[in-house]
Amino acid sequence: MYNFLLIEAEYRKVLPVIRHIGKSGYGVYAISLNRFSIGGSSKYVKKNYFMRDLELQTVLNIIDKNKIDIVIPCNEKSVRFLSKHIDKFETTIVTPNIDSFELCEDKLRTLQLAESLNIRIPKTHYFHNLAELNENLDKIDFSPAVLKPRKSSGSRGIIYVKSKDEILGVLNNDYIEKFGMPLVQEYIPQDGESIGVSFLYYKSNKIMEFCHKRIRQYPPTGGPSTLAVSIYDEEAIKIGEKLLNALKWNGLAMVEFKRDPTTKELVLMEVNPxxxxxxxxxxxxxxxxxxxxxxxxxxxxxxxxxxxxxEGYYFRWFFPGDILSIIKSQDLSFLKKLKSLLFDKHKPVSYQILDGSDLLPVLNTILFSIFRKS
Known part of the structure; x- marks a missing residue:
């Protein structure tokens, strides 16, 4: 029996992975950076270690003590940590090299690489400071627009503006101090499909791929999926492969696209490394x-x-994600919102958190949201 160690197991996305590993007969150990770990509280975890920050010798001791065979990082911090210290580990680590990771972490560099590979990207401008932005405002030839931090995940730091004249009004010193100067991108309409293609690579070789389409998200204007469906999209797979092949990828990654509703072309949004x-x-x-x-x-x-x-299988982050997505949707009437909440028609469906035989993660989902920094 192999023993797995999952690092940053506090996130809800890790919970189905932990349950799957446990049900497959493998040993599961976890390191969490929040006391109220969603994944780390699963009954399938033999031991969850709480750490305020990742420390190399402590991680090595956990690996040695529990005879860990393979380590999987679950979010950016642990990917960076393991990639940076990869030569210090004797056990197997599922992670990319640090150079590839840092390129993907930087949305501007990712888009520049994609453009060099003739992959369509949104029209994008980047200015180093507010003065440069102000001087070159007339060069922005599209509206509406999206302001995106060069380095962030989810919907953090994303601002939508109806015209370029609004940009200077919404950018302030607090935003720039927190996120830096953002990318200014053309807005791809919400009625275009959001498609994710996920991969497992091993030493630059593609091993497996999977496609999904986002149905609902939270916030409704743009954020993580609250309801998604499995699909197959050969075009998206080929584009994703081209990008990850160029990066000589290793480990897990998702390449995210929006389909332009006018041209029907796939437009690269980002790579989640x-x-x-x-x-x-x-x-x-x-x-x-x-x-x-x-x-x-x-x-x-x-x-x-x-x-x-x-294909046609569904996955739902019901509480609180999909509930909030439905309630705050501006496209649904009150009756349709009620119907979506109480009589969801999407089947077969798997719930990200809810499992009657593994209930502690449900409680920790609430506590994690309240004490996110704990």
Whole structure:
């Protein structure tokens, strides 16, 4: 039996992974940077270690004490930590090299790489300071626009403006101190499909892929999926492969696109260089990334054929994500909101948090939201 260590297990996206690993008969250990860990509180975790910050020798001691066979980072901080110290570990680590990770973490550099590969990106401007932005405001030839931090995840720091004249009004010193100068991008309308293509790579070789389409998100203007469905999109897969091949990728990643509703072209939004938020949908649909990690990273079996995953399977982050997404939607009437909350028609569906046999993570979901910095 192999023993897994998942780092940054406090996030809700990690919970379906932990449950899947445990149900597959493997040992699960966790490191969490929040006392109210959602993934770390699962009954499938043999031991959850709370750390205020990642410290190399402590992590090495945990690996040695529990005879860990493989380590999976679950968010940016742990990916950076493991990639930076990769030469200090004797056990198997599922992580990219630090240069590839840092390029993907920087949205501007990611877009520049994509453009060099003839991948369509949103029209984008970057200015180093407010004075430069003010001097070049006339060069922004699109509206509405989106302001995005060069380095962030989820919806943090994203601002939508109806015209370029609003940009200087919404950017202030507090924003710049927190996020730095943002990218100024053309807005791809919400009625264009949001498609994510997720991959497992091993030493620059693609092992497995999975596609999903976002149905609802929170906030409704743009954020993580609250309801998603498994699909197959060959075009998105090919573009994602081209990008990750150029990066000589290793480990997990998701490439995110919006489909331009006018031209029907896929437009690259970003690359998430880590475990993605809807990995539970992949596992539920039959794309067994955990099995693939075991076969490739631990057994060096590169020639295994994996069965095709199921399309039309749904995954729901019901509480509080999908509830808030529905309530705050401006496109649904009161009756449609009520129907979506009480009589959701999307089936078969797997819930990210809810599991009657594993209830402590439900409580920790609430506590984690309240004491996020604890």
């Amino acid at each position: 880590r475990m993605w938020g809807t990995i539970g949908l992949a596992l539920f649909s039959g794309a067994d990334f955990i099995r693939a990690i075991v076969e490739v990273f631990l057994k060096n079996n590169l020639n295994l054929n994996y069965p095709k995953y199921n």
